Amino acid sequence: MQYIIIDLEWNQPLSHQSSIFRRVGDRLMFEMIQIGAVKLDEQRRMKGSFSRLIAPEHYLKLHPRIRRITGITQEDLSDAPRFAPVLDQFIDWCGEDAVLLTWGSDDISVFQQNLDFFKTKKELPKFYDLQKLYCAVNKDGKDRKGLSAALNFYGIPVTDEHPFHNAVDDAYYTALVFQQFPDARAALNHPETARQLGKTRNGKREASEEKAVKSERGYFSSSFGKLIPCPVCGKKGHAHEGYVIHRGIKTALADCPDHGLMYAQVTFNDNEEQLIAKRRVYLSDEQNPAYVTTKHLQWQQKATVQKRGKSL
């Protein structure tokens, strides 16, 4: 058996109001732009790697946030082949008797939706979830451990040679974690199935909630403040980049794995008895490219300010 550790990157629409999203969004929420993979043999020895960019055919403009996280540029994608030939190469490269291993279950859902959307007849090997296996092996009550937590746990350093958040390098680190598990075959106990990704069915695109807090600072450092619930499905996304002030209001961005970019705005109301934090969360429907560009600049400034030893 060959173990293929895979990691994908995908693009998302700049706006859910765009004509292209209105046309294809219920069938293509996210469009794949990179496949990274590492191959291990039965004894979990590394046998090769696969890394291909894919030119998007629908969400042509790379979302600034995806660019920032992955380091992929618009120019990189313009020279890349399309989905169908890359898929053929990938399936050939996987070879016979292969299984696909991922960290978490988002990749299979996005991959399956791209396969269906592009009407490919190709069948992928079966998917298994290493994150679930890791959590089963290292029981501490949490079922969604990040890859970086697993790297820390096993004392695996992240090196400049393999920068984090590049698909093939993330697959490489996932493979290093996989090599640490006592029993490789135990991965086969955690099969994955694709979730249906789609536009919001009920039209709900925003939600708000209130919470009594001791202080503003306490709110932003609490897990409640850092984890932003999707207004559609309730899944929580991490506000990795923190909150920044936009038009006088603290705002943050986070991802829902099924519904894409969300943004949150938090205001405080001191009614003398207690301090109430009110948070509104919107799907990126309201988002326009100018807003994202503004945010992008703000984060760069924030990073610079922090380097000077000040905090926002």
Ligand SMILES: [Zn+2]
């Ligand atoms: Zn959601």
